Amino acid sequence: MSTARAFEKTRAEGRAALVGYLPAGFPDVPGAIDALKAMVDAGCDIIEVGLPYSDPVMDGPTIQAAALQALQGGVRTTDVLRTVEAVAATGVPTVVMTYWNPIDRYGVERFATDLANAGGAGLITPDLIPDEGADWIAAADAHDLDKIFLVAPSSTDVRIAMTTAACRGFVYATAVMGVTGARTTTSQLAGPLVARTRAATDLPVGVGLGVSNGEQAAEVAAYADAVIVGSAFVRALLDAGTDRAAGLKALGELTRDLAEGVRRA
Amino acid sequence: MSNSADNGPDELGRFGQFGGRYMPEALITALDELTEAWQGAMADDAFVAEFNRLLVEYAGVPSLLYDATKLSEQYGARILLKREDLNHTGAHKIRNVLGQALLTKRMGKTRLIAETGAGQHGVATATAAAYLGLDCTVYMGEVDTERQALNVARMQLLGAEVIPVLSGSRTLKDAINEAIRDWVASVDHTAYCFGTAAGPHPFPAMVRDFCRGIGDEARAQCLSLTGALPDVVTACVGGGSNAIGLFTAFLDDPDVRIVGFEAGGDGVDTARHAATIWAGDVGVLHGARTYVLQDEDGQTIESHSISAGLDYPGVGPQHAHLAATGRAEYHPVTDAEAMEAMALLARTEGIIPAIESAHALAGSLRLAKELPGKTILVNLSGRGDKDMGTAIEWFGLGKATAAEPVGNPDRSDA
Incomplete structure (x- = not known):
């Protein structure tokens, strides 16, 4: 199920989509599935x-800390697919965000097949440029999967045109020049990047890196088609420690705040 | 400074199936700008002349090609040592950093960042930054800062900031991760002075070309000394900058056998080694397709070597290509073999090599026994001053324990 379905809905409602991220296997495989379902229940669109x-x-x-905990807990690539299957079953489009080597190792065609069978919508590939x-583009096309490549403030217009032409589903605009992590202020670089990206494509444009609350979500939703939140969700779970119920409650509250934010713009 | 086109890379930075750019889009424009600036610089006689001037007047190259007659007598092959250990800062690394630092100035950037394993590249980068007036930050795995405390102090004395890296295995690969993270956020004014011939294009080709003087000099020196090319050229291979710097000059000499020695750690039949080509599988690490020590799921496996400079689970993509095509061969050398070679060179020729370089020597001595009368040219890529802590521990050195101490006032003959 392509993420396009989520954007049809949010466009009809005249608002931006809320995209929520968590690593599979964090705090463990069932814990991540529960957490992601809680995020779906509280208003994540993708x-x-x-x-x-x-x-x-x-x-x-x-996110490094969460990924490390997941790996130390023994999470496998097949667990990621299992997580996708469980979350996609809720009806919300579910994509995998992954560095390239694990997919290369699993086999690009094999992963595309298994991802499609799990009901996954596609891949976001932070270190794979078109x-x-x-190989990935061919496999994604063969299996009807979204290809979500990144554009950055430093991307030239030529690269934005080339990258967006290779995308399906949406385009991931990295709002800051830097790594993932919640930031206290939204980026001044995101708006111009979204404008340059829109000039190149009709695909929805999602903005990620740094958003951590409803107010920031509203700011970004004013000019983007999707607000992508990762570290803030991870932080909510990390802060709850071993108290799973408290973690889920915090996730629910954060999701509702962000979901309200994308509707406020 | 030309390189046979067959040796690569192509326009996408590929050596056969290896290399390329598996990097965040945020850095692609910087990599494109770097490629253009580097190619422009290498085509500019003034830049090349300035680079060569710095190498000669500041770094002390060309380094000697030393005819190791005592070793040769013992082992039956003629062993020539390319004395990169005599360069300023104690290793071949100064060649690469002077090139990259000059290029940084040419690009109008003001800050250098670097990763370092043994600390040699960090010291070299800090040196070039001090000399050329650039700010400098060096990322170093916490484990390595402990193994190489002397080099941390050297970098600090040179005015660089040394940041210990606590993520992952806390060694070279994690220092690279952290440097990339810094670079994504600072790329407008900062150059990443990459320390080996690995990473995304253009680094493997650029670092090779800044280091290729090793081989160009050695080839001419060997012809002048012996009247012929060497039969074998050898070097240690971690990421592989000293090796590719030597090998490049001989790639188009089909009669010259090219051999790299990887860090075999406790042995390649154990889990503790860094023999990436020998034991790894093709994958992607730090921006390039190459051989990688990885598990079934493509997670990087932590490498091990007694030598911090070889303790890396990837390898430069041109080495991967040379291995895959058979033009070069790569063999492991264990910690124990390397340490034995270190002591041997010290006692035979009075030269204390870096433990990295001792791997090349150990492997070469193995070859020497099979190749009596042949000429083996070994890249002695660095000196061992930085490794004395490891040597003290390994050999139990450092305590003066003569059976009969001298200068004892209670003894009549003192």
Whole structure:
């Protein structure tokens, strides 16, 4: 199920979509599934399941810590697919966000097959640019999956045109020049980037990196089609520690605040 | 400074199936700008002349090609040592950093960041930054800061900030991760002075070309000394900058055998080694498709070597290509073999090599026994001063324990 379905709905409602991220296997595999379902229940329109990786160069300390905990808990690539299957069953479009080597290792075609069978919508690929993505693009097209590549404030217009032409589903605009992590102020770079991206494509444009509350979500929703939140969700679970119920409650509250934010704009 | 086109890379930075750019989009424009600036600089006679001037007047190259006659007598092959250990800062790394630091100035950037394993690249980068007036931050795995405390102090004395990295295995690969994270956030004014011939394009080719003087000099020196090319050239391979710097000059000499020695740690039949080409599988790490030590799911496996500079679970993509095509061969050398070679060179020739370079020597001595009368040219890529802590521990050195101490006032003959 493509993420396009979520955007049809949010466009009809005249608002931005809320995209929520958590790594699979954090705090453990069933715990992540419960958490992601709680985020769906509280208002996420699209879910990103992170595939924990040993060398996450685009992630700040919060997501690194969660990924490390997941890996130390023994999470496998097949667990990520299992998580996707459980979340996609709620009817909310579910994509995987992953560094490239685990997919390369699993086998690109095999992963595309298994992801499609699990009901997954596609992949967000933070360290795979379309220039290197021929195998993935072919597999995604064969299995009707979304290809969500990133654009950045430093991207030239030529690269934005090339990258968006390779995307399906939506375009992921990284709002800051930096790694993932909640920030106290929203980026001044995001607006111009979204405008440049819109000039190149009719696809929805999601903005990620740094949003942590409803107020920031509302600011971003004023100019973007989707507000992507990751570290703030991870932080809510990390702060709750071993108290699973408190973690789920905090996730629910954060999701509702963000969901209200994307409706306020 | 030309390189045979067959040796790569192509326009996408590929050496055969290896290399490329598996990097965040945020850095692609910077990599494009770097590629353009580097190619422009190398085509600019003034830049090349300035680079060569710094190498000669500041770094002390060309380094000697030393005819190791005592070793040769013992082992039966003629062993020539390319004395990169005599360069300023004690290793081949100064060649690469002077090139990259000059390029940074040319690009109008004001800050260098670097990762370092053994600390040699960090010291070299801090040196170039001090000399050329650039700010400098060096990321170093916490484990390595402990193994190489002397080099931490050297970097600090040179005015660099050394940031210990606590993530992951706390070694070189994690220092690279952290440097990439810094670079994503600072790319407008900062250059990433990458320490080895790995990573995304253009680093593997650029670092190779800044280091290729090793091989160009050695080839001419060997011809002048022996009247012929060497039969074998050898080097240690972690990421592989000293090795590719030597090998490049000989790639188009089909009669010259090219051998790299990887860190075999406790042995390649154990889980504790860093022999990436020998034991790894093709994957993607730090921006390039290459051989990677990885598990079934593509998670990087922590490497091990007694030598911090070889303790890396990836390898430069051109080495992967040379291995896959058979133009070069790569073999493991264990910690114990390397340490034995370190002591041997110290006692035979009076030269204390870096433990990295001792891997190359150990492997070469193995070859020497099979190749009597042949000429083996070994890249002695660095000196061992920084490794004395490890040597003290390994050999139990540092306590003066003569059977009969001298200078004892209670003894009549003192």
